Amino acid sequence: MLAYNGLTLDRAPSRRADPDWIAAQRAHPTTRVIGFWQDKLLPDAHPQPDADAVFLGLDGDTAVFATDLPSPTGQPHDLRALVSTLDPAEAATLAYARGILHWQRNQRFCGACGGATDPRDGGHHRQCRNCGKLLFPRIEPAIIVLVTWQDHCLLARHRGANGYSTLAGFVEVGENLETAVHREVREEAGVRLADVRYQASQAWPFPAGLMIGYRAHAASPDINVDHTELDDARWFTATEVRALRDAEHHSDSIERFLVDGWLTEQS
Structure with a gap:
């Protein structure tokens, strides 16, 4: 399973819309709270x-919350550095927490009128106190x-990077995913593709991504x-x-999944 894809929590969307139910879960003695500080x-x-x-x-009957703390308690850890030590469900829960807390921090004020916003729906959207506008988390889809x-x-090898990687980029307005694959490869490497095949997707809340993975055959080696x-950019055996x-430091991304799949075929 791809890292961060193993979420088993029940998001309980109908229950979290009830402020009284949320308040009761906050006060419950078995409630779990995950702490973050600056991501x-x-x-x-x-x-x-x-x-x-x-x-x-909900993890069974246990409510799970996440909160941003104003100062660190204990040693802060980069989630990606810990992921190899976590089971899939816990890794996915922590990534989910990180992503939605990041969104909360950056939506304190309304983009329409500048008014302050308040959390609603258990923290899954915010509402402007002044104009009433509702703000929802935005996901940034990217192809790889x-x-x-x-x-x-x-x-x-991207500018400023030390190593080589697969090609990736954000999906632009008005594009479908396959069009984005063709455009990104053509723009960056000048390679035209003969076919494009979906492989898998990965939650990537660092801070708000959704990675959509593809394999493609080049029409020529140019x-x-x-x-x-x-x-x-070049061809590798x-x-x-x-x-x-x-030599890679991280192995948690969908890039590793795509590369490992191809290497297995070459064995």
Whole structure:
């Protein structure tokens, strides 16, 4: 299973809309509260579920909330650095918490009139005190694609990056996902694609992404790098890719899933 995809909480959308039910869950002695500080997990914190705590869902009969703390309690941790030590359900819960808390922090004021906003629906939307506008979390879809040509795959080094990776980019207004794949590969590497095939998607709340993974065959091996976006792009053999993969620090992204799938085919 891809990291952050294993959420098992019941989000209880009909219940969380009831302020009295949310208040009762906040006061319940078995309620769990996950603490964060500036997008960092605080595993040693044991905060109380105050009015700003976001209801994440029910773990069986236990309500789970998340809250941002004004100062760290214990050692703050980068969630991605911990993910290999977590079971899939816990990793997904913590990523969910991180993403919605980040959204809450950045929606304190209304984009329409500038008025202050208050949490509603257990923290899953906010409402402007002045004009009444409702604000909902926004997800930023991005495609990521492993392009192949015969027994090679295309990897690129982005400007300022140390290593090579698959091509990826945000979906633009008016595009479907497959159009975004064709555009991104053509714009950055000058490669035209013969076919595009969906593989999997991954929750990626760092801070608000949804990664949609594809495989694609190139129509030809010709590359024309856009150096405003990339330092380099080239075709790699499976042996070269294995060496790059073994040197990677993170293995939690859908990119690793796409690359590992291709390497298995080359074995």
